[in-house]
Amino acid sequence: MNIRATAPQFSLPQAGLIVGGQVLRQASGGTHVHVNPADGERQAEVPIAGAKEVTAAVDAAAKALLGWRSTPAATRRDLLFRLSDLVLRETERFAWIGAKEVGTPIKSVRAIPGKFAAWTKYAAGWADKLEGRVVSTWQDDNVFDYTICEPFGVIGMIVTWNGPLMGLAMKVGPALAAGNTVVIKPPEFTPFTAFLLLQLAEEAGIPEGVLNLVTGGAEAGEALVLDERVAKVAFTGGTHTAARIAAAIAPQAKPALYELGGKSANLVFADADMEVAVRHSARQPLFLSGQGCVLPTRLLVEESIAKVFLDKVIAEVSSLKMGDPMDEATDLGPVVHFGAQSRLLSTIAKAKADGDGELLLGGRRPEALSAGAFVEATVFGGVKPQSSLAQNECFGPVISVIPFRTEDEAVEIANSTKFGLGAYIHSTDMPRTLRLVHRLHSGNVIVNGAATARENAPFGGLGLSGYGREGGRDGLQEYIRTKNVAIARI
Secondary structure, eight states: OOOOOSSSOOOOOOOOETTEEEEEEEOOOOOOEEEEETTEEEEEEEOOOOHHHHHHHHHHHHHHHHHHSSSSSHHHHHHHHHHHHHHHHHHHHHHHHHHHHHOOOOOHHHHHHHHHHHHHHHHTTGGGGOOOOOEETTTTTTEEEEEEHHHHHOHHHHHHOSEEEHHHTHHHHHHTTTOEEEEEEEEETTOHHHHHHHHHHHTTTOOOTTTEEEESSSSHHHHHHHHEEEEEEEEEEEEHHHHHHHHHHHTOOOOEEEOOOOOOOOEEESSSSSHHHHHHHHHGGGGGGOOOOOOOOEEEGGGOOOHHHHHHHHHHHHSSSSSOOOOOOSOOOOSSSSHHHHHHHHHHHHHHHHHHEEEOOOOSSGGTTTTTTOOEEEEEEEEOTTSHHHHHHOOSSEEEEEEEHHHHHHHHHTTTTSSESEEEOSSOOOOHHHHHHHOOOEEEEEEEEEEOTTSSSSSSOOOOOOSBBBSHHHHHHEEEEEEEEEEEOO
């Protein structure tokens, strides 16, 4: 199949590391050959940070800290507003890079710069509103007691590859608004988006060393979290890596924010708005080709409507176009790389062999797109609630359909995994919906197709889905610590 790009043409940045404002084109961790996941073509050689570059980046962040935290809050606010506007200016370029870098359809990634600006401006607006309080001392007239909001210091940010600009939006704005400096470690699979963002940060006037970039793998990540000058770790990624980070930083009693995986249940009741529920249940799990932590990949359908509803979902999924991410008509792009494709195809094959469910749609590598890391949109029906397919994160375009008879059974199935990031409800029965909100073991509950991860609302999970919140005032609080001051009258 000949791939034809219909989007505006740009070029990938000549990605490098950025340490204290200096661009490094070579690094001690070697290089990574970045491949376009849509066609397998080599796109760039990317320098990989080792411990040496990470140490230098933390040096730069520590050196910049005093000046940045002492910068008037209104100035920090205005600089972040300026960065947001520059990102909006480069919307088409970010969209083009995202399609080439991760394989996200360009029409989907085009919305992300606007989300970055919304998240960053929201956080920036808090910069000059972070106030302490006077503590009541009416029982002790000899003490004046008050609190101060202070930044942690240097924040080590380890971000994931799915939606790289969105991941940065959820972390960078609140950290900088609160007066922290930052060292960002993206994975080698997504080096270009973060590099462009830091270039724009320089153009916006954010001082050297406030933001630093050390693209790399495990060596860079380990060096970053273990550096004693890093006051807090903000991590988005997998549960296994989070456990390793937690064990590594435990001797330092270092705090961390963990935004991890999920196996979100989508409960569809017979009284749901059928059109809304079908569209959301078919399309939302396949956003980013299913490579999202909060996506509703377990579809729980009330038994009385299960057959009709499933037929409609399969028809909707079948209508989605898979192909070139640069094509404006594409709904589904490739997965991030060929290793992910191989893992997903193995997961699907194992689920079939183990009898976890009945394969109703997809499950293969599309022959017409064999040059890229594509996996067909896949639907399993009659999935066993305790099977590996239902319990473990696939992180790909796989929907598992599970019927239920009663509300209690639906809740039991929904809460049966070790994850707790998202839960979805489709129902027009509001009393039932409000009951379920309290019964579902989840950090987020999304009803009737509402938007997720909004800048002014907290986002985060329970259990193996992580700890802490991003977004809203709660997300800003993650980058602030409170100091108490008590003054005795002499």
